[in-house]
Amino acid sequence: MAEQKQVPLSHDDGHMDTAPHRHDAIMNESEAKQASDEEHTMSLMKAIKLYPKAIGWSVLLSSTLIMEGYDLALLGSLYASPAFNQKYGDLNPNTGKYAVSAAWQSGLSNGARAGEIFGLILAGWMSDRYGYKMTTIGSLILMICFVFVLFFAPNVQVLVVGEILCGIPWGAFQSVTPAYASEVAPMVLRPYLTTFINMCWVIGQFFAAAVNKGSVGRTDEWAYRIPFGVQWVWPIPILIGLVFAPESPWWYVRHGNREAAKKSLLRLTSRNQPGFNVENTLAMIEHTNELEKELKAGVRFRDCFKGIDLRRTEIVVGIWLVQTLGGQNLMGYFAYFLVQAGLDASNSFSLSMAQYALGIVGTAGSWLLISRVGRRTIHFSGLCIQFLLLIIVGCLSFGTTKASVWAIGGMLIAFTFVYDFTVGPVTYSLISELSSTRLKAKTIVLARAAYNASNIFVNVMTNYQLSATAWNWGARTAFFWAGTCLLSTVWVFFRLPEPKGRTYAELDLLFEKRVPARKFARTEIDAFAHSSGSDLGKRLSADDEQVEHRKSATHV
Numbered sequence: 001m002a003e004q005k006q007v008p009l010s011h012d013d014g015h016m017d018t019a020p021h022r023h024d025a026i027m028n029e030s031e032a033k034q035a036s037d038e039e040h041t042m043s044l045m046k047a048i049k050l051y052p053k054a055i056g057w058s059v060l061l062s063s064t065l066i067m068e069g070y071d072l073a074l075l076g077s078l079y080a081s082p083a084f085n086q087k088y089g090d091l092n093p094n095t096g097k098y099a100v101s102a103a104w105q106s107g108l109s110n111g112a113r114a115g116e117i118f119g120l121i122l123a124g125w126m127s128d129r130y131g132y133k134m135t136t137i138g139s140l141i142l143m144i145c146f147v148f149v150l151f152f153a154p155n156v157q158v159l160v161v162g163e164i165l166c167g168i169p170w171g172a173f174q175s176v177t178p179a180y181a182s183e184v185a186p187m188v189l190r191p192y193l194t195t196f197i198n199m200c201w202v203i204g205q206f207f208a209a210a211v212n213k214g215s216v217g218r219t220d221e222w223a224y225r226i227p228f229g230v231q232w233v234w235p236i237p238i239l240i241g242l243v244f245a246p247e248s249p250w251w252y253v254r255h256g257n258r259e260a261a262k263k264s265l266l267r268l269t270s271r272n273q274p275g276f277n278v279e280n281t282l283a284m285i286e287h288t289n290e291l292e293k294e295l296k297a298g299v300r301f302r303d304c305f306k307g308i309d310l311r312r313t314e315i316v317v318g319i320w321l322v323q324t325l326g327g328q329n330l331m332g333y334f335a336y337f338l339v340q341a342g343l344d345a346s347n348s349f350s351l352s353m354a355q356y357a358l359g360i361v362g363t364a365g366s367w368l369l370i371s372r373v374g375r376r377t378i379h380f381s382g383l384c385i386q387f388l389l390l391i392i393v394g395c396l397s398f399g400t401t402k403a404s405v406w407a408i409g410g411m412l413i414a415f416t417f418v419y420d421f422t423v424g425p426v427t428y429s430l431i432s433e434l435s436s437t438r439l440k441a442k443t444i445v446l447a448r449a450a451y452n453a454s455n456i457f458v459n460v461m462t463n464y465q466l467s468a469t470a471w472n473w474g475a476r477t478a479f480f481w482a483g484t485c486l487l488s489t490v491w492v493f494f495r496l497p498e499p500k501g502r503t504y505a506e507l508d509l510l511f512e513k514r515v516p517a518r519k520f521a522r523t524e525i526d527a528f529a530h531s532s533g534s535d536l537g538k539r540l541s542a543d544d545e546q547v548e549h550r551k552s553a554t555h556v
Contacts, residue, residue: 028283028286028287029283029287029528031277031279031280031283031284032280032283032284032286032287032288032528033284033528034277034280035277035280035281035283035284036284036503036505036527036528038276038280039186039187039188039284039503040187040501040503042186042187042188043188044188044189044371047185047186047188047189048189049270049273050186050269050270050273050276051184051185051186051189051268051269051270052270053267053268053269053270054184054185054189054193054268054269055185055189055193057184057245057246057268058180058181058184058185058193058196059193059196060238060241060242060245061132061136061176061177061180061181061242061245062177062181062193062196062197062200063200063234063238064136064139064140064173064177064200064234064235064238065173065174065177065197065200065201065204066200066201066203066204066207066234067143067170067173067204067231067234067235068170068173068174068201068204069200069201069202069203069204069205069208070204070205070207070208070230070231070234071112071163071166071170071204071208071231072109072112072205073204073205073208073209073356074208074211074212074227074228075108075109075112075163077208077209077212077334077349077352078212078224078227079099079100079105080212080216080339080348080349081212081215081216081223081224082097082098082216082219082223083218083219083220083221083223083224084100084223084224085097085098085099085100086098087221087224088100088104088155088156088159089101089104089156092469099467099469100156101467101469102463102464102467102469102470104156104160105459105463105467106459106460106463106464107156107160108156108159108160108163109163109455109459109463110455110456110459110460111160111161111163111164111167112163112164112166112167112170113167113452113453113455113456113459114164114167114452114456115163115164115165115166115167115168115170115171116167116168116170116171116174116448116449116452117167117171117449117452117453118167118168118171119139119167119168119169119170119171119172119174120171120172120174120175120445120448120449120452121171121445121449122168122171122172123135123139123171123172123175123176123441123445124175124301124441124442124444124445124446126138126172127175127176127179127251127441128299128441128442131247131248131251132176132179132180132247132248132251132441133242133245133246133247135172135176136172136173136176136242137239137242137243138172139168139169139172139173139176140169140235140238140239140242141235141239142165142168142169143166143169143170143231143235144232144235144236144239146162146165146166146168146169147162147166147228147229147231147232149161149162149165149166150162150163150166150228150231151225151228151229171448171449171452174444174448175441175444175445175448176441177197178194178197178428178431178432178444179248179432179440179441179444180248181193181194181196181197181428181432182194182432182433182440183248183249183250183251183437183440184246184248184249184268185268187501187502187503190429190432190433191367191370191371191375191426191429191500192367192370194428194429194432194433195363195366195367195370195425195426195428195429196363196425197425197428198363198366198420198424198425198427198428199360199363199364199425201424202356202359202360202362202363202420202424203360205331205356205359206353206356206357206359206360207230208227209349209352209353209355209356210353211226211227211230212227212349212352213346213349213350213352213353214226215227216346216349217346246263246264246267246268247260247264248264249261249262249264249265249268249282249285250285250289250437252264253282253285253286253289254289254299254437254438258282258286261282261285262278262279262282265278265281265282266278284503284505287505287527288437288503288504288505288508288527289437289438291505291508291509291527292436292437292438292508293438299438299439299442300442301442301445301446303439303442304439304442304443304446308511308512308514309436309439309443311511311514312434312435312436312439312443312511313435313443313446313447314495315434315495315496315497315517316430316431316434316435316443316444316446316447317446317447317450318491318495318496319379319427319430319431319434319447319496320427320431320447320448320450320451321450321451321454321488322379322383322423322427322488322491322492323423323424323427323451324451324454324455324458325454325458325481325484325485325487325488326383326386326419326423326481326484326485326488327386327390327415327478327481327482327484327485328386328419328423328424329455329458329459329462329481330412330415330462330477330478330481331355331359331412331415331416331419334348334351334352334355334412334416338351338405338408338409343405343406343409351409351413354413355412355413355416356416358413358416358417358420359416359417359419359420359424360420361417362416362417362418362419362420362421362424363420363421363424363425365421366378366420366421366422366424366425366426369421369422370425370426370429374498374500374521375426375429375430375433375498375499375500376492376496376497376498376500376517376520376521377498378422378423378426379422379423379426379427379430379492379496380489380492380493380496381422382418382419382421382422382423382426383422383423383485383488383489383492384489385418385422386415386418386419386423386485387482387485387486387489389411389414389415389418390415390478390479390481390482390485391478391479391482392411393408393411393412393415393475393478394475394476394477394478394479394482396408396411396475397474397475397476397478408475429499430496430499431443431444431447432444433499433502433504433507434497434499434507436504436508437504461480462477465477465480494517494518495517496517497510497515497517497520498517498520498521499520500521503527505527506525506526506527508527509525509527510523510525513525
């Protein structure tokens with residue numbers, strides 16, 4: 001009998017490998033394909049049964065943004081509070097009332113935005129190095145400390161410092177929550193968990209209106225200290241819960257810790273669910289990570305501006321800029337807007353509560369819409385309707401009766417519903433899906449930083465447009481934002497692609513093939529039949545042929 005030997009294979013890169021090792025690589029890709037196919041066919045109900053723990057942990061982490069939504073809406077509402085204006089404002093000789101000047105309003109709003117930009121950059125580095133969980137825990141501890149500055153601020157200058165400091169953890173929450181939500185659950189759950197972030201914003205805004213409504217009648221310092229002090233309610237229970245939360249398995253894979261990634265997946269899923277194989281899911285994560293390496297996706301900030309990732313960064317940044325330029329800023333100044341239009345403070349806060357309650361309903365309704373309609377379609381349609389509503393509000397500004405003021409309030413409430421039914425929630429789904437997994441945290445950081453920087457411009461403009469001590473445009477302000485909304489609509493039509501029903505690997509290849517945004521939805525792609533870059537699948541098949549050839553050559 002001829003003796004058959006296994007001969008090690010020599011590769012061009014100088015490394016030695018064996019046939020069984022190549023076979024394992026092929027098996028790993030086969031397992032990854034099985035997991036990808038399973039995600040494509042997984043129903044929503046099956047995903048809920050399989051990933052209930054992932055849903056719970058994602059909801060807990062996302063709830064950190066209730067605090068940001070609360071405070072940013074709180075400031076806009078406090079400008080309509082007589083006690084707050086008397087403490088931090090100046091007497092207006094023309095009206096005989098106290099008011100915070102447009103300059104200081106801009107300082108307060110933009111102070112928080114400046115702090116958020118710093119927090120975003122810090123979180124982009126920390127989340128890559130220490131993980132989403134530890135970054136959030138550290139930010140919650142800072143949040144508890146910084147609220148003291150707001151609560152005891154003796155003057156408007158210290159209040160601005162407090163807003164800057166609180167902005168640092170808020171910035172961290174902005175970058176971590178969508179990244180974590182998009183990585184701990186399968187494709188079918190991604191839009192629901194990421195859009196829930198918008199729900200948290202609206203919940204925070206609703207609480208801000210409710211707390212202000214309850215304290216607006218007070219004439220002492222507690223009219224504004226109670227609203228500031230409520231911010232201590234959120235961090236402590238969230239912090240206790242996060243101590244037990246699992247880290248993202250994608251984060252572990254990016255750091256080469258396969259065993260920890262496997263344990264994380266098991267903690268995110270239910271046991272004994274038919275059709276689920278943890279090894280297959282882990283292989284899919286590893287395959288996507290390796291694919292992005294082949295596509296030259298690095299992990300540094302500068303890699304966001306190289307090759308195909310430059311386009312992805314532009315789109316994600318653009319999506320968030322649209323949020324500031326579509327007229328949404330008027331929602332945060334809703335009560336103040338109505339007071340400037342002639343409505344009393346109490347009724348303004350009542351309408352604010354109705355506005356945000358309808359926003360919660362709109363976000364919940366978007367979950368029904370997002371399962372049936374593409375993200376691009378939802379986003380574009382929402383902007384078109386927002387444009388029309390802003391034009392109507394601007395036209396109503398020429399009315400002089402109280403009925404016209406109430407009509408403006410009704411239109412702005414409708415605007416809030418449309419925004420929270422379409423553009424608001426779907427934005428979080430889009431930004432988490434359209435960035436590469438290896439650069440997700442840093443892309444979101446850059447995009448959100450651009451969002452906050454643009455908000456500095458938007459807040460300055462809005463404060464001067466609405467303030468009686470500045471331009472005093474009143475409801476005519478809506479015409480200006482209708483123009484920026486129209487420009488945003490044009491950009492979305494030409495630049496925003498459709499990620500619905502795509503795995504991360506498929507999206508990677510669609511960008512690598514430079515598919516135009518309007519053709520994303522109908523372009524067929526197979527992440528395993530088309531291995532980009534080094535053509536992994538074809539290379540492994542060729543290696544197998546070499547193995548058989550060399551084996552036959554060893555017969556004596």
